[in-house]
Amino acid sequence: MATGEPSGTVLSLAPLPSSVTDDAIAAEGVELTYADGTQAVRGIDLTVPRGEFFGFLGPNGAGKTTTIKTLVTLLRPTAGSITVNGFDAVTEGRAVRETVGYMAQETSIDPELTARENLRFACDSYGVPRSERADRIDELLDLVDLADVADKRADDFSGGMKKRLDAATALVHRPPLVFLDEPTTGLDPKARNRLWEYFRRINERGTTIFLTTQYLEEADALCERLAVILDGEIVSAGSPAELKREVGGEILEVNVEGDDPARAEAAEIARSVELFEPGATVEVTENGISVTSERARSKGTDLLVALRDADIPVTGFNVRAPTLDDVFLAITGEHVDTDEGAAPVDAVAADGGDHA
Amino acid sequence: MSSENAAADEEAADITRSGNSFLGDLWVNFVRWNIKAVRNPFVLVVSLVQPIIFLVLFTQVFGQVAAGAVNQGAADISYETYLVPAICMQVALAAAATSGVGLVNDIENGMFEKVLVSPMNRTAVFLGKTAAEVVRIAAQILIIIGLGVLLGAEVETGVVGALGIVGVGILFSFWFIALSNTLAVITKDQESTIIGANLLQFPLLFVSTAFLPLAVLPGWIQIVARFNPVTYGVDAARAIMLGRDVMTVIEVTAFGGIYDTLAPAVAVLLALALGFGSVAVYMLQRASSANVQ
Numbered sequence: 001m002a003t004g005e006p007s008g009t010v011l012s013l014a015p016l017p018s019s020v021t022d023d024a025i026a027a028e029g030v031e032l033t034y035a036d037g038t039q040a041v042r043g044i045d046l047t048v049p050r051g052e053f054f055g056f057l058g059p060n061g062a063g064k065t066t067t068i069k070t071l072v073t074l075l076r077p078t079a080g081s082i083t084v085n086g087f088d089a090v091t092e093g094r095a096v097r098e099t100v101g102y103m104a105q106e107t108s109i110d111p112e113l114t115a116r117e118n119l120r121f122a123c124d125s126y127g128v129p130r131s132e133r134a135d136r137i138d139e140l141l142d143l144v145d146l147a148d149v150a151d152k153r154a155d156d157f158s159g160g161m162k163k164r165l166d167a168a169t170a171l172v173h174r175p176p177l178v179f180l181d182e183p184t185t186g187l188d189p190k191a192r193n194r195l196w197e198y199f200r201r202i203n204e205r206g207t208t209i210f211l212t213t214q215y216l217e218e219a220d221a222l223c224e225r226l227a228v229i230l231d232g233e234i235v236s237a238g239s240p241a242e243l244k245r246e247v248g249g250e251i252l253e254v255n256v257e258g259d260d261p262a263r264a265e266a267a268e269i270a271r272s273v274e275l276f277e278p279g280a281t282v283e284v285t286e287n288g289i290s291v292t293s294e295r296a297r298s299k300g301t302d303l304l305v306a307l308r309d310a311d312i313p314v315t316g317f318n319v320r321a322p323t324l325d326d327v328f329l330a331i332t333g334e335h336v337d338t339d340e341g342a343a344p345v346d347a348v349a350a351d352g353g354d355h356a
Numbered sequence: 357m358s359s360e361n362a363a364a365d366e367e368a369a370d371i372t373r374s375g376n377s378f379l380g381d382l383w384v385n386f387v388r389w390n391i392k393a394v395r396n397p398f399v400l401v402v403s404l405v406q407p408i409i410f411l412v413l414f415t416q417v418f419g420q421v422a423a424g425a426v427n428q429g430a431a432d433i434s435y436e437t438y439l440v441p442a443i444c445m446q447v448a449l450a451a452a453a454t455s456g457v458g459l460v461n462d463i464e465n466g467m468f469e470k471v472l473v474s475p476m477n478r479t480a481v482f483l484g485k486t487a488a489e490v491v492r493i494a495a496q497i498l499i500i501i502g503l504g505v506l507l508g509a510e511v512e513t514g515v516v517g518a519l520g521i522v523g524v525g526i527l528f529s530f531w532f533i534a535l536s537n538t539l540a541v542i543t544k545d546q547e548s549t550i551i552g553a554n555l556l557q558f559p560l561l562f563v564s565t566a567f568l569p570l571a572v573l574p575g576w577i578q579i580v581a582r583f584n585p586v587t588y589g590v591d592a593a594r595a596i597m598l599g600r601d602v603m604t605v606i607e608v609t610a611f612g613g614i615y616d617t618l619a620p621a622v623a624v625l626l627a628l629a630l631g632f633g634s635v636a637v638y639m640l641q642r643a644s645s646a647n648v649q
Contacts, residue, residue: 112395112396113391122474125474126474127380169470
């Protein structure tokens with residue numbers, strides 16, 4: 001700011017080679033197999049146009065981090081071709097590293113250094129000219145609201161402050177493309193919102209963003225386009241709205257008192273009352289029934305009335321937006337647990353003894 | 357239009373250059389590790405305390421007895437003078453042992469990966485960190501020499517000799533710095549790295565010419581001492597301290613005076629630095645490519 005730069009160019013696009021196409025990322029047939037034989041990525045095709053806010057969605061262990069590390073040259077693909085900012089990720093690794101910012105899943109800052117020193121080290125790592133260094137550091141400290149604590153050691157910071165500092169260090173060289181690997185995992189909602197706001201701002205200024213997340217709501221709030229990865233493969237891609245359409249709307253959960261026949265009867269009523277569109281699905285759940293429909297919200301009360309008329313006691317109900325699990329259920333027909341990995345085990349157990 | 361394109365091309369060239377140079381990358385990392393060292397005076401002090409205790413206690417407790425063994429009828433050297441070069445090598449060893457801990461910390465707090473994803477030259481990054489450790493070792497050796505002189509030790513070769521001892525200490529530290537970093541990459545664990553290096557320190561010191569001349573050591577220790585890097589570091593530093601050839605492990609007479617000790621000792625230390633250094637570089641390269649997890 002002190003240099004008199006127009007504020008609009010604070011995080012403007014860095015100049016790119018003239019050979020660059022309109023795509024920030026173009027990857028084809030990317031595979032990555034670890035030394036122990038684990039196939040983490042199995043043939044991914046990806047194209048991210050310049051300026052897009054792109055989301056890479058998937059549960060733990062799906063291959064999100066492996067993919068992102070391959071794109072930023074930390075890992076070498078076993079097969080396939082990757083072009084980032086017009087540079088080949090394998091043969092022009094240094095050029096790729098110069099033109100991208102990367103925020104790792106684990107907060108990566110030097111806790112023994114102050115916020116300002118961390119940013120200065122990042123500036124020097126990326127060869128930011130000395131004459132611009134001080135101004136750029138001040139701008140970024142302002143942007144992530146750490147100007148007040150600029151000269152305090154980072155190990156005194158809260159988790160959210162550390163994340164913000166980490167994000168700022170990924171931007172010192174004004175990269176035209178930024179990779180964010182689950183940037184809000186483990187943060188409280190307030191800290192999360194603050195980071196979202198910040199990511200939106202840099203995207204509005206033209207920076208392409210590649211974000212991985214296991215939260216559908218995060219992808220929904222930020223991303224223009226999404227790809228869903230499962231077991232190292234992209235299983236679906238599209239806008240958040242398109243993905244939700246695959247789920248088929250919102251989910252109405254109705255708790256019903258009584259045993260299996262009562263729930264089966266409730267489901268029968270839900271299917272027969274013609275409240276919901278033909279594509280809507282009705283399932284019997286542990287506590288009652290679950291209706292997935294575009295009209296879940298508007299016709300929910302009508303269903304409750306119909307159930308009451310049939311003398312089926314309703315003990316509770318809830319309308320909710322589809323979660324990542326719902327998306328996976330719609331795409332693959334299988335539940336995917338996004339946190340502990342307990343659900344798939346249960347699912348197998350419930351199937352019976354077929355599995356060895 | 358064409359001039360605009362030319363300008364764009366120039367800017368494009370700018371970003372691929374990124375302003376980084378090998379020396380610049382080295383300097384940036386040197387500065388970072390020096391800041392961290394100053395922020396952690398505890399490490400600086402602790403790695404000095406034990407050698408200082410050794411220096412004071414050994415000279416006070418064993419001084420009388422050891423001086424006899426050291427001199428064996430030859431010129432009269434105080435045990436202080438005899439011991440200071442050994443304590444200098446101990447300081448180098450103790451400081452080098454903490455090198456890997458810094459690397460483990462970097463791996464744990466994500467800075468290792470952050471550096472790898474930056475356009476910095478990886479060799480320069482590692483050399484910058486090592487250079488900061490070397491500065492610390494040099495400062496600590498100078499402190500020990502100063503303390504030794506206060507206790508009555510004499511540096512026969514004067515100030516130049518004292519600087520020579522610092523040089524030997526630095527050269528001697530390389531193999532142990534490399535070993536400490538190799539342990540760090542293999543274990544990726546602070547405790548294992550520091551314990552591994554510390555466990556080695558004391559046997560290495562005692563089974564060498566550090567505290568007594570080779571001739572008065574028991575037979576099996578003499579054999580082990582010949583293969584112990586500490587013997588070569590201590591002998592080189594001691595030759596400078598006493599101003600004469602002290603090496604009995606490899607007898608060389610071609611150079612005359614202290615160089616009959618320095619030449620073979622420096623050759624062995626260089627070979628050790630290269631050998632252990634290559635292993636460390638190989639392990640670091642492996643850690644920085646396929647197995648970043």
